[in-house]
Amino acid sequence: MKSSEQAYLELCTKILETGTKKEDRTGTGTYSIFGHQMRFNLQEGFPLLTTKKVPFRLVASELLWFIKGDTNIRYLLENNNNIWNEWAFEKWVVSEDYTGPDMTNFGLRSQQDAGFNQQYQEQMEIFKEKILNDDEFATKYGDLGAVYGKQWRDWKTSSGQSIDQLKQVIEAIQKNPDSRRHIVSAWNPEDVPNMALPPCHTLFQFYVEEGRLSCQLYQRSGDVFLGVPFNIASYALLTSLIAHECGLEPGEFILTLGDAHIYTNHVEQVKKQLARKLRPLPQLSINKNKKSIFDFELMDFDLQGYDPHPSIKAPIAV
Known part of the structure; x- marks a missing residue:
């Protein structure tokens, strides 16, 4: 088995060398491959990249947001987590309530036009302040629809009942560990059109x-x-938390990707990362006094020995 980070870096190299140039919904363009699998041995250390700094606090607060079944970005903003802002912001700027400068295609324009980027940043700050301080506004524009947390904790059936998939799968692991049905799905075809x-x-x-x-x-x-670096760390953390509740040790996290892509405006950043040397993986420490994953807060996690290379900034495609 390859070391955790080496498997990720080899995926980056493979896409740069063999990926197909494709257009995408964001208008940015990608280099893409289809079908790839990576395996991460959680006994070797926590798989947070060391060739660039990945903010563990953001990974953990987003995962807690999912676990709580929350779909409103207010909780994220309260924890200084801005990774979902753009999708909620888009809902506001296309509404009749928005009266500021034209924000059409703000994702690309903010990268290409310094003057527009300043306007965009100003409007984003107004938006965040309203989400944090205006309950009615937050309800209307902070909610992202039936995204991950909703499907994990409150899947609606055709009869109007609710299924708490996450709670059920934990109970099933405890009662029938050898089952082949320990599955949680976030893909609800009926709800997809209503998701940000x-x-x-x-x-x-x-x-x-x-x-x-x-x-x-x-x-x-x-x-x-x-x-993908966030996804690896998030599901490694989720696996570790559920293992803790079930009295098990963390084993492997296996990531199977469909369309694995590098955006065209991330290529230079990837090359910079690939030129860096690997460093030792950190170790995850969990508050042993808490048993249920539904009780954990940010203060209950500690990442020890994380000494990454500096972060590498890149624009997000919306």
Whole structure:
């Protein structure tokens, strides 16, 4: 088995060398391959990249947001997490309530026009302030629809009932560890049209072997430079938390990607990262006094020995 980070870096190299140039919904363009799998041994260390700094606090607060079943970005903003802002912001700037400068195609324009970028940043700050301080505004424009947390914790059935998939899968792991049905799905075809962003990480499955809990995620679409490092760390953390609750050790995290792509405006950043040397993986420490994953807060996680290379900034494609 390759070291955790080496597997990721080899994926980056493969896409740069063999990826097909494709257009995409954002208008940015990508280099893409279809079908790729990486395996991460969680016994070797926590798989947070060392060739660039990945903010663990943002990974953890987003995962807690999912676990809570929340779909409103207010919780994220309260924890200084801005990774979902653009999708909520877009809903506001296309509405009749918005009266500021034209924000059409703000994702690309903010990268290409310094004057527009200043306007965009000003409007984003107004938006964030309203989300944090105006309950009615937050309800209307902060909610992203039936995204991950909703599907994990409150999947609606055709009869109007609710399924807490996450709670059920934990109970199933505890009662019947050898089952082949330890599955949580975020891909609900009925709800996809009402989501700000249809789930990229669509389905995950747990597997118990010799006292260890492993997880495999199928991800339909992976932004390899910005998104995939977060996804790896997030599901490694989720696996570790569920293993803790179930009295198991973390095993492997396996990531299976559908469309794995590098955006055309991330190529130079990827090359810079590939030129860096690997450093030792950090170790994850979890508050042992808490048992249920539904009780954890940010203060209950500690990442020890994380000494990465500096972060590498890149624009997000919306």
